[in-house]
Amino acid sequence: MKFPITKSRGGAAALVAAVALVLAGCSSGDSGSESSESAGGGGGDSMSDANLAITFLPKNLGNAYFDTSNSVGGASAIEEFGGTYEEVGPAEATPDSQVSFINTATQQGVGALVVSANDPAAICDALNEARDAGVKVVTYDSDTNAECRDIFINQATAEGIAQVQVDMIAEQIGDAGQIAILSASANATNQNAWIEMMEEILAADHPDIELVETVYGDDDDQTSFDKTAALLQTYPDLKGIISPTTVGISAAARYLSTSDAKGEVAITGLGTPNQMREYVEDGTVTEFALWNPADLGYLAAYAAKALIEGEITGAEGDTFEAGELGSYEVGADGTVLLGEPYRFNADNIGDFDF
Numbered sequence: 001m002k003f004p005i006t007k008s009r010g011g012a013a014a015l016v017a018a019v020a021l022v023l024a025g026c027s028s029g030d031s032g033s034e035s036s037e038s039a040g041g042g043g044g045d046s047m048s049d050a051n052l053a054i055t056f057l058p059k060n061l062g063n064a065y066f067d068t069s070n071s072v073g074g075a076s077a078i079e080e081f082g083g084t085y086e087e088v089g090p091a092e093a094t095p096d097s098q099v100s101f102i103n104t105a106t107q108q109g110v111g112a113l114v115v116s117a118n119d120p121a122a123i124c125d126a127l128n129e130a131r132d133a134g135v136k137v138v139t140y141d142s143d144t145n146a147e148c149r150d151i152f153i154n155q156a157t158a159e160g161i162a163q164v165q166v167d168m169i170a171e172q173i174g175d176a177g178q179i180a181i182l183s184a185s186a187n188a189t190n191q192n193a194w195i196e197m198m199e200e201i202l203a204a205d206h207p208d209i210e211l212v213e214t215v216y217g218d219d220d221d222q223t224s225f226d227k228t229a230a231l232l233q234t235y236p237d238l239k240g241i242i243s244p245t246t247v248g249i250s251a252a253a254r255y256l257s258t259s260d261a262k263g264e265v266a267i268t269g270l271g272t273p274n275q276m277r278e279y280v281e282d283g284t285v286t287e288f289a290l291w292n293p294a295d296l297g298y299l300a301a302y303a304a305k306a307l308i309e310g311e312i313t314g315a316e317g318d319t320f321e322a323g324e325l326g327s328y329e330v331g332a333d334g335t336v337l338l339g340e341p342y343r344f345n346a347d348n349i350g351d352f353d354f
């Protein structure tokens with residue numbers, strides 16, 4: 001599997017991420033939604049007559065991570081195979097905010113929905129109505145209950161993501177002291193799975209590290225910034241923060257970079273290089289991790305294509321081709337694994353542009 005982002009895709013991702021950081025938290029219009037189409041031209045350019053109209057539905061718009069996975073990775077894949085790309089979504093990542101967008105896509109008769117779920121159950125009824133209408137459903141980044149979708153594109157195993165974050169914080173604080181977790185929304189399935197495993201790893205292997213609290217920034221920059229400030233005020237002996245969300249880690253780093261806690265409190269978790277570069281370079285952040293979000297969206301788009309064209313059904317053992325990423329196999333519970341997380345630090349961050 002390829003992890004590093006390709007240079008052609010990375011340059012676009014850098015621009016998208018920079019713009020998204022400026023616009024994060026802003027409404028995209030009166031309805032709080034927006035959409036865009038790729039230059040792919042529509043399903044008529046495909047080598048089949050399949051309905052390759054694919055709609056991406058992230059947790060929320062104005063999020064650099066999803067701009068990279070969707071508008072860069074997903075859109076480029078769909079352009080490659082001649083489909084039609086669209087992205088829609090809510091302004092805020094609340095449990096049921098995605099339902100109306102699912103219903104609209106169903107009414108429009110899209111070929112597939114690619115969804116990062118804000119809640120494992122809140123959108124299930126809407127997704128199953130879409131599937132009953134012939135829409136294929138791929139989840140990515142954050143899964144629904146398995147009976148609500150055809151395939152889940154898992155960015156990395158929950159065990160791997162949890163382990164790398166615990167390893168990094170333990171190394172950075174000398175394996176002792178108080179830490180906190182700054183998560184996204186309280187209902188995010190991926191975040192909760194990672195946190196549960198981090199708690200288990202800490203209890204089993206790091207007896208001198210105390211997890212004092214888990215707080216939620218709702219994948220909102222200002223909320224995450226404020227939660228970071230509150231943690232430091234509440235726990236004056238805090239040694240580190242793990243933030244398993246790209247919005248949270250950058251907001252926490254921004255707060256720490258201008259506070260007296262810079263250099264005293266470690267911040268690590270999951271982030272993108274372009275978001276975190278300045279904080280690595282100024283010494284606020286030592287190391288963080290992530291997978292390639294552009295490749296995640298790219299793989300999700302090719303999985304949607306394979307489902308639409310009947311190449312796979314989501315059954316364990318199914319295989320399909322994902323363009324430049326190569327061949328993938330469907331595992332248990334309809335899960336396709338992208339790869340392992342990667343650590344970014346001062347020695348290698350200059351090699352990445354997304």
